[in-house]
Amino acid sequence: MSYWEDKWFKNYDFAVIGGGIVGCFTALKLIQERPNARIAIFERGLFPSGASTKNAGFACYGSLTELESDRKHLNDDDVKALVKLRYDGLHLLRNTLEDKEISYQENGGFELFMKPPDEIETRINKMNALLYPIFKENVFSQENKRIESNGFAKNKLSTLLKNKFEGSIDTGKMMWSLHEKVRKKGIALFTSTNIENFKEQRNSIVLEVQSELGLIEIKTKKLAICTNAFSKKWFPKGDINPGRGMVLITKPISNLKINGCFHYHQGYHYFRNIDNRVLIGGGRQLDMEKENTSVFGINDNIKKVLIDDLKNYILPNTPFEIEKEWSGIMAFGANKLPLVKRYSSRIVVGIRLGGMGVAIGSIVGNKTAEILLEEL
Numbered sequence: 247m248s249y250w251e252d253k254w255f256k257n258y259d260f261a262v263i264g265g266g267i268v269g270c271f272t273a274l275k276l277i278q279e280r281p282n283a284r285i286a287i288f289e290r291g292l293f294p295s296g297a298s299t300k301n302a303g304f305a306c307y308g309s310l311t312e313l314e315s316d317r318k319h320l321n322d323d324d325v326k327a328l329v330k331l332r333y334d335g336l337h338l339l340r341n342t343l344e345d346k347e348i349s350y351q352e353n354g355g356f357e358l359f360m361k362p363p364d365e366i367e368t369r370i371n372k373m374n375a376l377l378y379p380i381f382k383e384n385v386f387s388q389e390n391k392r393i394e395s396n397g398f399a400k401n402k403l404s405t406l407l408k409n410k411f412e413g414s415i416d417t418g419k420m421m422w423s424l425h426e427k428v429r430k431k432g433i434a435l436f437t438s439t440n441i442e443n444f445k446e447q448r449n450s451i452v453l454e455v456q457s458e459l460g461l462i463e464i465k466t467k468k469l470a471i472c473t474n475a476f477s478k479k480w481f482p483k484g485d486i487n488p489g490r491g492m493v494l495i496t497k498p499i500s501n502l503k504i505n506g507c508f509h510y511h512q513g514y515h516y517f518r519n520i521d522n523r524v525l526i527g528g529g530r531q532l533d534m535e536k537e538n539t540s541v542f543g544i545n546d547n548i549k550k551v552l553i554d555d556l557k558n559y560i561l562p563n564t565p566f567e568i569e570k571e572w573s574g575i576m577a578f579g580a581n582k583l584p585l586v587k588r589y590s591s592r593i594v595v596g597i598r599l600g601g602m603g604v605a606i607g608s609i610v611g612n613k614t615a616e617i618l619l620e621e622l
């Protein structure tokens with residue numbers, strides 16, 4: 247290593263491991279609060295290669311049945327806190343990047359029911375009352391006429407609910423814009439850089455990176471760990487469980503009528519229109535044992551169910567071809583709250599975003615940075 251390399255590339259005030267949505271927001275908050283600090287993000291992929299570039303791009307708060315299911319495990323205040331986190335997170339995302347930088351479209355979020363749900367009006371009213379303090383308006387309404395206008399199988403679907411506050415983004419564009427913003431702010435962004443290990447010393451932390459020059463040690467005064475589902479290696483006993491999610495996308499379909507973001511089966515399955523293609527994903531609850539993994543891959547049984555859903559319910563009269571499929575890894579814990587906490591006096595973790603990282607990634611990053619900046 248030269249004197250110059252040592253002086254300029256190997257020492258930082260703050261380092262962030264992970265270049266996904268959380269890592270970027272952590273670094274942006276740090277530079278906002280400490281404009282003269284030397285900050286670096288280390289991302290192991292050539293470009294961000296975690297869930298932030300694999301997801302479906304739903305900007306959502308939770309479908310009616312998903313929130314009802316949460317209500318069975320959480321008290322009402324905790325359910326509201328969960329929705330408020332998503333609400334604040336999406337606002338922060340849209341205040342940080344312009345809507346055109348993420349292709350934000352507020353076309354509404356919808357939940358589909360195959361069988362007629364019991365007492366649906368009463369349930370809608372109850373949930374609207376619970377969420378009123380956050381949205382200051384009713385959130386859910388029944389809009390069954392959209393079953394036909396979206397071209398769905400009207401004889402196989404009974405009910406469609408709308409959440410008018412939900413929208414969608416182009417998730418790749420969001421990450422592109424975030425990386426652009428990070429670089430413009432003078433934050434160093436190293437990709438293809440796998441942090442193999444970190445060691446705490448008295449006044450600093452040493453990050454170990456394998457390179458063509460051998461093992462390089464990078465020093466930082468403080469460290470944020472934003473590696474979400476890939477964090478088990480740092481915290482083998484932590485409450486962090488990986489969960490794989492699958493996505494399929496069709497070739498472009500002419501005259502595609504689908505407009506908005508759709509959920510069914512308590513939010514486990516979802517689909518939307520992107521660039522006149524149908525993106526469909528989810529279904530991990532069908533094979534939890536195999537899907538609780540951090541290994542990328544396609545589960546053929548789940549894929550078959552998703553394709554059957556396209557044929558039977560979503561595109562009943564429209565021929566389609568699947569063009570591409572991929573998987574991404576999420577992180578789950580005993581509850582749905584993210585894990586944002588101090589690991590030591592110099593290290594903070596911001597991880598475990600479940601299936602809602604588009605909505606809460608910004609807030610989790612901000613909070614991670616705030617804790618890191620606290621004077622002890």
Ligand SMILES: Cc1cc2nc3c(=O)[nH]c(=O)nc-3n(C[C@H](O)[C@H](O)[C@H](O)COP(=O)(O)OP(=O)(O)OC[C@H]3O[C@@H](n4cnc5c(N)ncnc54)[C@H](O)[C@@H]3O)c2cc1C
Pocket residue numbers: 263264265266267268269288289290291293294295296297298299300301302303304305306439440441442472473474475476490491492493527573574575576596597598599600601602603604605606607
């Ligand atoms: C299929 C799928 C669909 C989803 N759909 C939605 C949706 O529609 N709406 C929504 O709100 N959320 C959705 N999510 C969830 C959302 O994508 C995640 O919660 C969010 O992206 C997590 O962001 P993150 O920055 O915490 O993690 P990640 O994006 O996973 O970032 C972690 C980064 O750390 C890097 N890394 C790991 N280890 C190291 C190391 N040792 N050294 C250097 N770098 C390392 C990884 O390469 C990765 O880029 C979905 C997720 C999946 C998988």
